[in-house]
Amino acid sequence: MNKLLSLPLLAALSAPFSSAFADPAACPEAGAQLTEYLASAKQRIVHDGEVRLEFEVDADGRPRLLALDGSRVYRTPVRIAMQSLDCRPGTPQRYVLNIRFADPVPPSMATAASAALAQAGAAPSNPPR
Numbered sequence: 412m413n414k415l416l417s418l419p420l421l422a423a424l425s426a427p428f429s430s431a432f433a434d435p436a437a438c439p440e441a442g443a444q445l446t447e448y449l450a451s452a453k454q455r456i457v458h459d460g461e462v463r464l465e466f467e468v469d470a471d472g473r474p475r476l477l478a479l480d481g482s483r484v485y486r487t488p489v490r491i492a493m494q495s496l497d498c499r500p501g502t503p504q505r506y507v508l509n510i511r512f513a514d515p516v517p518p519s520m521a522t523a524a525s526a527a528l529a530q531a532g533a534a535p536s537n538p539p540r
Contacts, residue, residue, distance in 0.1 A: 437468040438498040438506070445492050445510070452488035453512045460485045460512045464493060467505040472498040477505070485512055 438444075460482030466474050474496045479486055489510060 437472065437501055437504040438474070438496055441496055441498070441506070444496055445508075448492035448495055449485075449488055449510070449512075452485060452492075456484050456488075456512070458482075458484060458512075459514070462486060462489050462510045462512075464489055464508045464510060465506070466493050467503060468496075468498045469503050470500060472500040474498055481510075482512070485510070 462479065462481035462485045464476075465478040466476050468474050474493055476490060476493060479490060
């Protein structure tokens with residue numbers, strides 16, 4: 412079974428990853444594990460980046476890397492984190508993850524940006540004279 416997911420890895424690490432799985436039988440805690448394993452990489456490397464990870468979990472619960480693309484500075488931490496996953500034995504599954512390393516937008520800034528967009532969209536248009 413294929414899983415296509417996007418994992419935003421933010422400095423605040425606020426997005427739960429495991430809830431994104433439709434059927435998390437092989438790795439029900441993969442999101443929490445990857446978030447924990449990769450938090451130090453984001454703090455250490457500091458730069459924003461994105462990595463596409465494709466791996467499968469075999470019937471014995473062992474993850475195996477299939478493909479890894481994206482920001483070079485994050486590839487090694489992602490590879491190590493993927494190999495450290497604690498998965499369950501069961502039906503083999505394949506996972507495709509897009510992991511984004513970025514700082515979170517502070518809530519006050521997001522609210523201000525939304526308000527500015529709403530005001531810009533609500534501005535009355537005056538016909539030219």
